[in-house]
Amino acid sequence: MNLIENKLKTIIIEAIDKTFSYQVNMDDVVIEIPKDKLHGDYATNIAMRLAKQLKQKPMDIANALLPMFLNNSDFITNVEIAGPGFINFTLCNERLADIITVVLKAQDDYGRSDSGKHVRVNLEYVSANPTGDLHPGHARGAAMGDSVARLMRFAGFDVTSEYYVNDAGNQINNMALSLQARYFQRCGVDTPIPDDGYNGPDLIAIADKLYLEEGSKYLSIDKEESLPFFRSYGLQEELNKLKSDLELFRVKYDVWTSEQSIYDRDLVAKVVQKLKDADMTYEFEDALWLKTTLFGDDKDRVIVRSNGLYTYLTPDIAYHIDKFERGFDRLVDFLGADHHGYINRLKAGVLALGYNKDQIEIDIIQMARMIKDGAEFKMSKRTGKAVALKDLIEEAGVDAVRYYFANRAADTHMDFDLDMAVKQANDNPVYYAQYAHARVCSILRSGKDYPTASFYDGLNHPKEIDLLKHINEFPVVVSDAAITRQPHKICNYIQKLASMFHSFYGECKVLDEDNVVLSQQRLALVSAVKITLKNALNLIGVDAPERM
RNA sequence: GCGCCCGUAGCUCAGUUGGAUAGAGCGUACGCCUCCUAAGCGUAAGGUCGCGCGUUCAAUUCGCGCCGGGCGCGCCA
Numbered sequence: 001m002n003l004i005e006n007k008l009k010t011i012i013i014e015a016i017d018k019t020f021s022y023q024v025n026m027d028d029v030v031i032e033i034p035k036d037k038l039h040g041d042y043a044t045n046i047a048m049r050l051a052k053q054l055k056q057k058p059m060d061i062a063n064a065l066l067p068m069f070l071n072n073s074d075f076i077t078n079v080e081i082a083g084p085g086f087i088n089f090t091l092c093n094e095r096l097a098d099i100i101t102v103v104l105k106a107q108d109d110y111g112r113s114d115s116g117k118h119v120r121v122n123l124e125y126v127s128a129n130p131t132g133d134l135h136p137g138h139a140r141g142a143a144m145g146d147s148v149a150r151l152m153r154f155a156g157f158d159v160t161s162e163y164y165v166n167d168a169g170n171q172i173n174n175m176a177l178s179l180q181a182r183y184f185q186r187c188g189v190d191t192p193i194p195d196d197g198y199n200g201p202d203l204i205a206i207a208d209k210l211y212l213e214e215g216s217k218y219l220s221i222d223k224e225e226s227l228p229f230f231r232s233y234g235l236q237e238e239l240n241k242l243k244s245d246l247e248l249f250r251v252k253y254d255v256w257t258s259e260q261s262i263y264d265r266d267l268v269a270k271v272v273q274k275l276k277d278a279d280m281t282y283e284f285e286d287a288l289w290l291k292t293t294l295f296g297d298d299k300d301r302v303i304v305r306s307n308g309l310y311t312y313l314t315p316d317i318a319y320h321i322d323k324f325e326r327g328f329d330r331l332v333d334f335l336g337a338d339h340h341g342y343i344n345r346l347k348a349g350v351l352a353l354g355y356n357k358d359q360i361e362i363d364i365i366q367m368a369r370m371i372k373d374g375a376e377f378k379m380s381k382r383t384g385k386a387v388a389l390k391d392l393i394e395e396a397g398v399d400a401v402r403y404y405f406a407n408r409a410a411d412t413h414m415d416f417d418l419d420m421a422v423k424q425a426n427d428n429p430v431y432y433a434q435y436a437h438a439r440v441c442s443i444l445r446s447g448k449d450y451p452t453a454s455f456y457d458g459l460n461h462p463k464e465i466d467l468l469k470h471i472n473e474f475p476v477v478v479s480d481a482a483i484t485r486q487p488h489k490i491c492n493y494i495q496k497l498a499s500m501f502h503s504f505y506g507e508c509k510v511l512d513e514d515n516v517v518l519s520q521q522r523l524a525l526v527s528a529v530k531i532t533l534k535n536a537l538n539l540i541g542v543d544a545p546e547r548m
Numbered sequence: 549g550c551g552c553c554c555g556u557a558g559c560u561c562a563g564u565u566g567g568a569u570a571g572a573g574c575g576u577a578c579g580c581c582u583c584c585u586a587a588g589c590g591u592a593a594g595g596u597c598g599c600g601c602g603u604u605c606a607a608u609u610c611g612c613g614c615c616g617g618g619c620g621c622g623c624c625a
Binding site: 027030032033034035036039043045048051057058082083084085086129166169170171285286287288289298299301302303304305306307309311312313336337338339340341342343344364366367369407408409411412413414415417424426427428429431432434435436438439442443444445446447476477480488489491492495496499502503505506507509510511512526547548 | 550551552553554555560561562563564565567568569570571572573574580583584585587588589590605606617618619620621622623624625
């Protein structure tokens with residue numbers, strides 16, 4: 001996993017065992033890189049943590065361990081005890097530089113791990129209704145979901161990304177009716193959009209397309225009779241748009257599942273029967289209720305209405321059960337915070353059929369509040385009042401938009417100023433990181449004729465040591481970000497790496513014909529920076545340009 | 549009213565299973581290209597970590613109570 005830290009942990013565990021005859025696990029040893037360089041390269045608080053168990057003062061424990069560490073002088077060059085009982089290590093520079101060999105060998109795979117143990121995970125995100133264009137509010141979920149999918153794959157999870165298409169509810173009927181009205185309008189027949197209809201410009205465009213293809217053919221057909229056509233035509237067009245917009249945003253799904261197909265495969269009736277058999281339901285006022293309160297919900301929920309129709313929840317439970325039956329060990333959903341009240345009832349439906357709490361996890365992504373002309377701008381597919389994601393991407397660029405959203409923790413309530421988005425795109429920290437990559441590439445181009453270094457004993461400048469230690473951290477950061485599903489941790493890592501490189505660049509001249517030995521070693525370090533930076537950017541779906 | 553989330557620099561946000569002097573970007577002030585890309589580097593100013601109590605050797609971090617903001621509480625989807 002991590003060359004340096006694992007070795008240090010092993011030494012610490014051995015020292016504790018030999019000194020106190022006390023066994024400590026790898027996970028109990030916390031190693032950190034101190035903020036202040038005066039505190040060495042790495043530090044541990046193990047003496048403080050063991051104080052209670054060993055019934056000794058932290059300082060006494062640390063002092064007792066000290067001689068054991070000095071036995072490893074080929075690896076540890078200095079040990080100091082400081083503050084309330086921290087043990088600070090200064091390591092041999094050449095051992096730190098060993099990471100370069102590792103990175104150059106691994107290339108695109110540097111940072112990859114098997115932390116996920118090939119657990120089969122289904123990741124569902126966005127799943128916006130196919131009734132209008134994606135808008136910037138969806139971008140956060142898309143950037144998060146896709147980045148987490150990339151992260152988890154890199155960390156050894158077996159990930160399938162999935163989009164659930166809500167094509168069975170009455171919102172699709174409303175879309176069909178609205179499209180029909182737009183088509184009639186296009187044919188010159190004044191037809192109002194229904195009250196619950198969709199007024200977005202997307203349906204006007206789809207009606208135009210249909211008119212171009214088929215002329216006024218459907219004008220003469222009975223409206224009720226032609227509705228299924230408008231429904232399927234509109235659905236197909238909306239879906240195609242969803243797919244191409246997401247692809248433009250570099251978000252690809254492995255599987256698209258339609259809600260209608262869940263009905264068609266008779267999975268909904270089956271799941272209702274299963275819930276009945278499990279004694280998880282009861283009838284009340286002509287409706288069938290699910291006992292979701294048994295699993296932490298506020299109140300029980302209707303799954304079959306008194307009119308015989310299902311609620312939205314019922315096929316969704318069936319859908320999630322079907323995912324398990326397709327062989328997934330774990331289901332992860334990303335849900336907008338406006339749907340957080342839905343979490344418990346969906347989980348309850350799954351748990352009611354015997355699945356485990358650890359098998360279904362629903363992450364909330366907080367709302368990104370849109371600001372326009374200094375005030376909140378509520379987007380709505382119904383009124384058609386919205387800015388299309390596609391337009392935003394075209395103006396601000398995929399990299400800037402993706403980075404902007406990936407850079408924030410999911411539980412942050414954030415404001416997204418639509419007027420400033422394009423203006424601020426140039427100030428986006430993503431360019432700082434991309435520029436570092438372009439600079440790296442430029443150096444490597446200029447230094448391509450230098451011989452390859454085989455050892456790195458000359459790398460001892462503080463800026464070089466910083467880089468080596470940070471590069472060494474990458475695999476740990478990746479698996480942590482993957483397991484906690486927090487891509488912003490990768491952004492933090494990227495900013496720090498770029499900052500360290502820019503600082504190094506200012507102080508250390510890489511190419512120097514009068515000192516070829518140092519130059520070739522620094523070139524190797526720069527190569528390692530390039531590989532690490534590129535791999536990190538790729539995890540959040542951002543390009544690593546060779547030139548800028 | 550009940551539930552979930554948030555409150556850290558002028559603004560947008562980080563803060564590593566609780567750790568040493570709380571950080572970054574943007575903005576502000578002042579320096580730095582005869583040298584590998586100045587989309588950069590360096591220095592400085594800017595904070596009662598919403599408020600209070602508790603747990604701990606140690607709290608921005610954990611618990612409880614307030615205050616302020618967002619969202620949700622349909623036999624809609």
